[in-house]
Amino acid sequence: MRILIADDDPQIVRALRITLSAQGYDVVTAADGAQAIATAVDRRPDIYLLDLGMPALDGLDVIHAIRGWSDAPILVVSGRTGSGDKVDALDAGADDYVTKPFAVDELLARIRALTRRAPQQEPDPVVELGDVSVDLVARSVTRVVDGRTERIRLTPTEWQLLEILLRNPGRLVTRQTILTTIWGSEHVSDTGYLRLYISQLRRKLEPDPAHPRYLLTEAGMGYRLQLD
Template structure:
């Protein structure tokens, strides 16, 4: 099992690497947020341990970036003890929160609990279709042109919808699931929202929006993202 530890304290990184490696875990470390995201994409860890207070990109920014494409458990290990910090981290996508100083036995128990609930393998964070690159980790989408890669601007809601479809590539995503995930359960009958945003996404990424190849409608059920063969 691969664990990525992101913390700017070299003593903690060294201690955790030694302790976890001795128990059979494969450990990668990162001393700042940018390195953590790069390692996450390169190594595809099964579990993340993230400190909130890191130089450059903060722990919260790392959590947001990781949650753009990965469902792997995220355990925050931080010296911040305030309730607001914990709530913010959990709302950002963390699965559990341990405050420093901590006992190794408690930390190992939290890791075991999280890995029992792990959802399985993640999709690739980068998807390419028809000259377009969708990077869920970086939340960027670009189109290759004669003048190089040009960014395609998506609204936050368009990103939410595209992210759900791409992470479920090849599978039917029901209208009810999309509506609940993006707007909440009180909007499960507002299918007009979906038609509007799907139409906008098709205009931005489909070669021929009137004859979509990638964002497909499953009549009466929902939508499906079909990647390149």
């Protein structure tokens, strides 16, 4: 089982990595909020251990971004002891909260409890959008044309955007969630930039880009992937 530790204190990260690795966990780490989101998208951890006071992106921003596409348990490990901080973290989507300094035995017990609640990973599916097939394992997109399979090339950003929507089929994904996940919280107002990438995806994937069937806009809110 893979755990992502996101904390800007290298001593805590080192101690947790040693302890959790000894318990048989596959540990990946991030030193700031932006790196945490990038690592989460790339490595798909089963459980998150997040500090709140990280540079680049605050821990709350990271929680909001993760909850845009993942239900994996989130354990906040923070030096912030105020009840307001705990409430904010839990309301944002965290599953548990431990304050620093913490007892290792208690932390391990809380992780075990979250492990029992972690969703079991299933093989990533191949999603069909009409004559377009998206393979989330191979990270490839193809279309059948006249009996021949042709590859559709996506940029890394187009793939990230499509993957977020594919992992939330039929559900509204807000513009803020997408912008924070891909570009960071400093770009939450760059909705024009997001519309550009949605338009590019529609040109590549939709039968009629002017009248989208799969990549739908929810006016003023965000986007939804509609499957057949």
